[in-house]
Amino acid sequence: MAARALTKGLWGLRHSRLVTVGHPCGGHQYATAASIRSPQLQIDDATEKVINQPLEKPDFFRVSELFSVKDLFDARVHLGHKKGCRHRLMEPYLYGCRLDQDIIDLDQTVEHLQQALNFTAHVAYRGGVILFVSRQRQFGHLVESTAKNCGEYAHTRYWQGGLLTNAPIQYGPGVRLPDLIIFLSTLNNVFQPHVGIRDAAKMNIPTVGVVDSNCNPSLVTYPVPGNDDTPVAVEMYCRLFKMTINRAKDKRRQMELLHGLSAPSTPSS
């Protein structure tokens, strides 16, 4: 029992280290109340144009070019679970049932994935903190390395009860919560809905989640119906999210240079 407490403490430490290692380009850090800088403090016309211009176009970051229906099919995204495991609320997203195995409608998946990637790109463009969550042991390392490569955060370990809801006490006052949570799998290890979905809805944080045919998509803000168990499919999702986030951040740097702005976190004297 002592060993378990020790490992829990170590996990907490590791999580906080993970949290502080990857800085997004905006320079936001988990910090104490004294050094918090509100991101909207210095708003002038050029900053406002930089921030609001991407919202005018339907696909500013051209995320629809990153994948096609054939890519999803080759990555076996359309394969769901068996008919007995089907969740009632996933029925609208299913194409049909072939010999008792649910087949997910890839036309719908394409639209949902485009919306999800577009939302992620915009949030990353505005310097939002993104958290990747997946409780699947086989993809833990992949998700963590994906988060590290885009400069965002990941949590693939045991989700402690008060992680989001009791954050100021667990991590110190003035902690900044994520602005978007991406679930690579919305179930935990006992095939129940992940606590993070309900917690994110409680803390008014939007979620993007890959929902398989046995998941509950009702509370996920931008669900993406698709296979969450095949390694090829999960690698594809990680690759797509990484590419969109990097694209969005590069675009932000480009736009700032174009309009002759410095980084928004430095205060203007």
Next chain:
Amino acid sequence: MAGSRLERFGTVFTRVRDLMRSGVIKPSEKPIWYDVYEAFPPKRDPLHVKPHTRPSTKKQETVPEIFYREDEARAKFYEQYGTGPRPFDLSKSSFVSTCQRFVDKYTELQSHSELDGSALFEETGKALLSEGIVLRRKGAPPVSAESRDPVLELKLTEMLAEQQSVSADSEETTHSTHTP
């Protein structure tokens, strides 16, 4: 920062919008994702759906079963020939299995010629044989399987009887040698 932790009422967006409207959340504290959600809302509002606790008696089949016309030919093929001589290689996306070649040939012959049923089946088998694929019929007749066991059993009992008689003889001989 103020917030509303009622995940079962309304969506994330409606709660934040109403909090801002009432003045609880100041415009300077507006979340980053708010404008993005407003510009690109999801297809379905992420409202919480209450699960049905009472067991529902009606079960409507809203998800259709996927069956094709070629499935009849596929079923007959698997019944007669098993999986076929070549194993499936799923690593190639353009892989055509023996069953698929059979079905393609079957549909081709069906559209061209006027044959039907088992005659068409035989014709397809012959056509594939001419292309070089040998189809071996699966399913050994059940009689031979049963007849094997009694033969084995007999052998075992014979062997046991032999062994016993041999050991009895050897005992007798040793006994005879010992007794002067």
